[in-house]
Amino acid sequence: MDCDILVIGAGILGLSSAYHLKMRNPGKRVVVIERLSGAGQGNSAKSAGGLRNVFTSETNFLLADSGIDFYSHLERDAGFDLKLHRNGYLWLLSESQYSSLKKLLDKMKNRGIETRLFEEEELKRMIPDLVLSFPSGDEEAIMMGLEPIHVGVFGPKCGGLDADSLVKSYESMFLGMGGEIFYNTEAERLVLEPERRLDITGEPFVWQKSLVNGARTNLGEIKADTTIVTAGIWSEKLLNPIGFDVVNKPKKRQVFVFKDLKLQNLQELKGLNESEALPLTLLPKAGIYLKSEASEGSIWLGCSDHLGREFEVEDDPQPEREFYARNIYDVLVKYFPCFKDLREVNMWAGHYAINTVDGIPIVEPAPGMIYAGATSGSGLMKGDALGRIVTSNYMGEDEAELYGGRKFKVSNIGISNRKVAREGFVI
Amino acid sequence: MDCDILVIGAGILGLSSAYHLKMRNPGKRVVVIERLSGAGQGNSAKSAGGLRNVFTSETNFLLADSGIDFYSHLERDAGFDLKLHRNGYLWLLSESQYSSLKKLLDKMKNRGIETRLFEEEELKRMIPDLVLSFPSGDEEAIMMGLEPIHVGVFGPKCGGLDADSLVKSYESMFLGMGGEIFYNTEAERLVLEPERRLDITGEPFVWQKSLVNGARTNLGEIKADTTIVTAGIWSEKLLNPIGFDVVNKPKKRQVFVFKDLKLQNLQELKGLNESEALPLTLLPKAGIYLKSEASEGSIWLGCSDHLGREFEVEDDPQPEREFYARNIYDVLVKYFPCFKDLREVNMWAGHYAINTVDGIPIVEPAPGMIYAGATSGSGLMKGDALGRIVTSNYMGEDEAELYGGRKFKVSNIGISNRKVAREGFVI
Numbered sequence: 132m133d134c135d136i137l138v139i140g141a142g143i144l145g146l147s148s149a150y151h152l153k154m155r156n157p158g159k160r161v162v163v164i165e166r167l168s169g170a171g172q173g174n175s176a177k178s179a180g181g182l183r184n185v186f187t188s189e190t191n192f193l194l195a196d197s198g199i200d201f202y203s204h205l206e207r208d209a210g211f212d213l214k215l216h217r218n219g220y221l222w223l224l225s226e227s228q229y230s231s232l233k234k235l236l237d238k239m240k241n242r243g244i245e246t247r248l249f250e251e252e253e254l255k256r257m258i259p260d261l262v263l264s265f266p267s268g269d270e271e272a273i274m275m276g277l278e279p280i281h282v283g284v285f286g287p288k289c290g291g292l293d294a295d296s297l298v299k300s301y302e303s304m305f306l307g308m309g310g311e312i313f314y315n316t317e318a319e320r321l322v323l324e325p326e327r328r329l330d331i332t333g334e335p336f337v338w339q340k341s342l343v344n345g346a347r348t349n350l351g352e353i354k355a356d357t358t359i360v361t362a363g364i365w366s367e368k369l370l371n372p373i374g375f376d377v378v379n380k381p382k383k384r385q386v387f388v389f390k391d392l393k394l395q396n397l398q399e400l401k402g403l404n405e406s407e408a409l410p411l412t413l414l415p416k417a418g419i420y421l422k423s424e425a426s427e428g429s430i431w432l433g434c435s436d437h438l439g440r441e442f443e444v445e446d447d448p449q450p451e452r453e454f455y456a457r458n459i460y461d462v463l464v465k466y467f468p469c470f471k472d473l474r475e476v477n478m479w480a481g482h483y484a485i486n487t488v489d490g491i492p493i494v495e496p497a498p499g500m501i502y503a504g505a506t507s508g509s510g511l512m513k514g515d516a517l518g519r520i521v522t523s524n525y526m527g528e529d530e531a532e533l534y535g536g537r538k539f540k541v542s543n544i545g546i547s548n549r550k551v552a553r554e555g556f557v558i
Numbered sequence: 559m560d561c562d563i564l565v566i567g568a569g570i571l572g573l574s575s576a577y578h579l580k581m582r583n584p585g586k587r588v589v590v591i592e593r594l595s596g597a598g599q600g601n602s603a604k605s606a607g608g609l610r611n612v613f614t615s616e617t618n619f620l621l622a623d624s625g626i627d628f629y630s631h632l633e634r635d636a637g638f639d640l641k642l643h644r645n646g647y648l649w650l651l652s653e654s655q656y657s658s659l660k661k662l663l664d665k666m667k668n669r670g671i672e673t674r675l676f677e678e679e680e681l682k683r684m685i686p687d688l689v690l691s692f693p694s695g696d697e698e699a700i701m702m703g704l705e706p707i708h709v710g711v712f713g714p715k716c717g718g719l720d721a722d723s724l725v726k727s728y729e730s731m732f733l734g735m736g737g738e739i740f741y742n743t744e745a746e747r748l749v750l751e752p753e754r755r756l757d758i759t760g761e762p763f764v765w766q767k768s769l770v771n772g773a774r775t776n777l778g779e780i781k782a783d784t785t786i787v788t789a790g791i792w793s794e795k796l797l798n799p800i801g802f803d804v805v806n807k808p809k810k811r812q813v814f815v816f817k818d819l820k821l822q823n824l825q826e827l828k829g830l831n832e833s834e835a836l837p838l839t840l841l842p843k844a845g846i847y848l849k850s851e852a853s854e855g856s857i858w859l860g861c862s863d864h865l866g867r868e869f870e871v872e873d874d875p876q877p878e879r880e881f882y883a884r885n886i887y888d889v890l891v892k893y894f895p896c897f898k899d900l901r902e903v904n905m906w907a908g909h910y911a912i913n914t915v916d917g918i919p920i921v922e923p924a925p926g927m928i929y930a931g932a933t934s935g936s937g938l939m940k941g942d943a944l945g946r947i948v949t950s951n952y953m954g955e956d957e958a959e960l961y962g963g964r965k966f967k968v969s970n971i972g973i974s975n976r977k978v979a980r981e982g983f984v985i
């Protein structure tokens with residue numbers, strides 16, 4: 132099989148890239164291959180589905196903010212049901228955290244990122260189940276180093292959507308334009324060939340310009356003028372053998388789901404958002420966050436741990452009940468006692484594809500190919516912008532036009548001429 | 559066994575770090591462990607031993623230039639025989655290569671990096687065996703895309719030394735101060751512990767600050783207040799399991815050695831350097847370089863190939879005669895016909911530890927440890943400066959003082975606040 136553009140991986144990045152590539156190059160044959168049996172069944176499906184535009188890095192802001200706008204457009208104008216909501220993000224910060232972030236918050240405001248500040252009293256009123264401070268003799272709180280909550284920083288343009296619905300929307304738009312997707316088709320190896328074949332055994336030699344020319348798959352070789360590698364944490368397996376570094380490390384992440392009458396109050400909050408649901412709320416300790424999933428009346432909970440969780444690709448990562456019980460629970464019930472003795476009704480695990488250098492995604496070309504990845508836990512919200520940047524990269528444009536018309540310099544998130552600010556508002 | 563500082567790896571980086579740490583902290587117990595049976599037997603031993611101060615990146619220049627000065631000092635003032643020489647580096651450039659590098663060369667000159675420019679006629683006179691251009695009907699040259707040599711850029715402060723002698727010098731200086739080295743001692747795993755132990759099973763929890771506290775080895779656990787991870791391409795194996803990314807990819811590199819009467823002329827060149835020996839000379843094609851190894855009357859030859867050589871750690875990488883015969887030979891004999899039909903008398907292979915992001919080394923701390931690596935093919939020349947930077951990092955100093963008194967901001971080659979310019983003069 133031959134095609135013009137071969138996209139490897141039908142996760143959010145692959146499908147958004149395929150869609151934008153096909154949209155702007157309708158005459159080209161664009162083929163997506165995916166080792167699993169459906170769209171977004173790798174790590175896209177494992178996402179907590181959060182959307183936020185509150186970032187200190189201009190790059191992250193542009194990528195995510197335009198994505199939120201595009202997804203709203205898909206729902207509003209194109210009739211897709213993405214289960215989009217704007218419940219907001221709420222960072223609960225201790226006094227010391229707030230003072231170290233204050234300058235960044237001002238900077239973000241100047242850039243046009245809306246945030247609201249809630250004082251202790253407001254937080255108490257709006258989230259009656261939240262405990263903001265602990266009695267001075269609370270030994271557990273002291274032992275765990277828990278600080279009282281001083282303020283809440285609220286991002287009203289933040290929220291979430293259903294990852295599966297988003298991925299399926301791209302799939303259907305891409306197929307509708309005549310794009311092709313082959314599921315159960317695994318790229319085993321990229322094909323590296325000389326730019327000008329001489330028909331001498333052993334090509335390509337080091338003195339030849341070599342390029343990627345498609346992939347060997349379980350269905351045979353698929354030749355392509357351009358290969359888009361958007362295989363998430365599995366990209367490394369394809370790109371290592373041709374000496375290309377993905378700068379992308381897998382890091383296991385888990386989501387635990389709770390549904391209980393005791394949590395009912397968290398779905399009936401006044402004053403924070405229209406849905407009266409708990410925003411995606413970040414505790415001041417241990418990277419723990421929780422959010423209301425109103426469509427199923429549940430609370431989702433996750434935890435971004437750092438030093439101590441190894442980098443390793445697992446094809447079927449399993450959630451660890453013990454991780455919740457031993458690591459999250461004790462902190463959680465201090466701030467939200469309503470979780471006391473509750474047990475998860477569902478849980479799963481996936482991987483972030485982390486750029487450990489600066490935490491910002493990468494779109495980098497090499498001869499015959501473009502790699503996009505290292506989404507570092509925000510691939511869903513940045514997926515649309517990244518698909519457009521991949522497309523501009525393919526078309527030789529210096530600047531991509533993001534949804535809404537803002538321009539983005541393509542080389543800024545490449546490797547060779549990278550120009551990004553490290554993110555200061557990490558989750 | 560307990561110590562204050564545990565250094566993992568007795569290559570150039572480990573021994574330089576150990577030496578400078580012990581020198582500035584004579585009261586501390588500094589222990590080096592090494593899985594092999596002697597110093598520098600990993601990739602330090604595989605080095606071609608080149609030294610250059612000609613870099614476009616200010617960072618690289620400072621690291622290497624001060625290293626050359628220190629190694630000269632070791633020979634001149636401390637009586638170590640490092641087989642140091644200043645035969646120079648000679649970049650043979652085509653017209654297009656020269657014009658794209660011209661600005662960078664001017665910039666380097668302004669920074670005080672001495673280079674000399676040799677025109678075609680001078681090159682012909684000084685290196686009679688070098689072919690600078692090919693007949694217009696030379697089909698092989700056309701097929702291989704070989705361009706005529708337009709100029710030679712010569713770096714007179716560049717040269718080389720014997721890698722083994724350098725490593726052994728650091729070893730003896732370190733041991734002389736009371737440092738300890740345990741060979742045949744392999745670090746199997748870093749020990750991660752909570753900063754404040756609570757004696758609850760399962761520590762460290764995510765809400766605890768955790769830190770590295772030594773390593774588990776085949777000789778048992780070695781506890782250390784600070785662990786220095788300088789294990790080259792093997793650092794990843796130690797640091798992945800605690801979630802720390804080395805940003806360092808292994809890339810196989812080979813050296814082929816030639817000794818033949820036909821190469822005698824290359825040891826008797828007039829006008830380039832005092833030894834009358836071939837400088838480390840880089841061909842304009844395919845990353846091929848060769849240098850005279852005067853002490854053994856041989857020519858060493860290597861090739862830095864890029865796309866097409868996979869990233870993979872091999873514990874005992876083997877040189878490939880075929881790689882020379884099929885990839886280097888055809889280009890080499892065009893520029894240096896004296897290599898015609900010669901066969902190597904020796905060859906070996908090792909790995910570069912490449913920072914694919916910017917090509918510049920990394921020294922990054924994490925709780926209880928400091929990682930130094932990603933030397934990207936220039937660990938020998940930068941080893942001394944990196945050892946000093948590791949030491950300043952350990953001592954909490956913002957700036958390291960390199961040999962000769964120049965200051966170097968420690969965080970500039972960290973990950974979190976990295977501030978480096980990508981190198982434009984790559985080999």
